[in-house]
Structures are given as structure tokens and as C-alpha cells.
Amino acid sequence: MPDLPPIRSEAAVEFLGELQLTPRGRLCVPCAAARLGLEKWAILKLIRETLLAGDVICLHTDCSRCCRVELVAALRPLPYSRLDEVTPRRAPLGL
Ligand SMILES: [Zn+2]
Secondary structure (H helix, E strand, O other): OOOOOOOHHHHHHHHHHHHHHHHHHHHEEHHHHHHOOOOHHHHHHHHHHHOOOOOOEEEEEEEOOOOOEEEEEOOOOOOOOOOOHHOOOOOOOEE
């Protein structure tokens, strides 16, 4: 059986795109909620979905946006990333 890519929800693709466009790519829950316009629990569900799909890892470190040391979601580092399958849907900040 071939290794099929995980099926991601539209919100998960948007969340991954946001992580890709964020310098250093680490977002805490409040910053991700603010960037995506979602509530905290929706972000936690997105983190669970992308964590189970192998797209992100969770770390206790500083957030790329607010610089507070929190539990943050970060893109899974190469060579373990599967993000070549995801294209960001948002323009980077400042454009
Ligand atoms: Zn933050």
C-alpha cells in the first residue's frame, strides 16, 4: 500500500501556511488565534490535527510573534517535514 499524504482540513492548511510565513515559524496559541481569527480551542484542535499528521512539533520555547516563553507549535524540521505538499494561501506580512 502506498504511503499516502495525510488529508488536511482547510483550516489546517491555513495554519501551516501561517507557520511557514512567520519568521522562525513558532506560534503560541494566542498569537495563532489572533493571526487566523479563530478561538483558542479551534487553534488547539488545529495543533492536534497537524501534530498527528506529522506536520508540526510542540516546544516550550519563545513564540516568534510575542516572544513569550510558551508552548508553541513549530513546523517539523527537515528531513521529517511533509510540507512540500502544502502551499501557503496568505501573503507574507508587509505585502
Ligand atoms: Zn505568541
